[in-house]
Amino acid sequence: DTAVSQTPKYLVTQMGNDKSIKCEQNLGHDTMYWYKQDSKKFLKIMFSYNNKELIINETVPNRFSPKSPDKAHLNLHINSLELGDSAVYFCASSQFGFNGRSKDEQFFGPGTRLTVL
């Protein structure tokens, strides 16, 4: 019954590798997001998609490429992983999205802890 799910939960990989994180929401929401939580626990937006259309790209290196095959899924592919990419990546979704509705509540997944060695 998980509303927003992510796989994998943990990801350990070597520098230079390419990896993907998957996210799915079963809430019927129109908008999905990727956030990054750094080692100091600070959360920052990376991307958002509304109905498969990219809305936010928050000056993230182009090694990060989000892909939304449909509005229930938003995947994150990372090329040429670097040590600084180690973080927890959270997927989220909301019903209304970029129209900025005041009642638009965001729901988060459990996170994917990425460790680059």
Add this chain to the structure above:
Amino acid sequence: KQEVTQIPAALSVPEGENLVLNCSFTDSAIYNLQWFRQDPGKGLTSLLLIQSSQREQTSGRLNASLDKSSGRSTLYIAASQPGDSATYLCAVNGGATNKLIFGTGTLLAVQP
């Protein structure tokens, strides 16, 4: 540029005490403000959402207030319990792109 600050950074209280967590933001042009809790190694759980037109929201022992003009929100937790121990995050939604700007969080420990 919107900046969100939370005070205190950490708080330890005995069980049963009422407590207040503070959140301040620099740009009052927001659509809403959300309070979350994050347990260690877990995701974020949405606690309350206050729309820009609202002054407060309540859920159980939690009450959140919003004063847009002064750029402040508070989260009041009544009769705290050890199970309330977590990091509490506030986040403001201030633009058409609907991104949340997060505060730095308050780490709460409720001692039995």
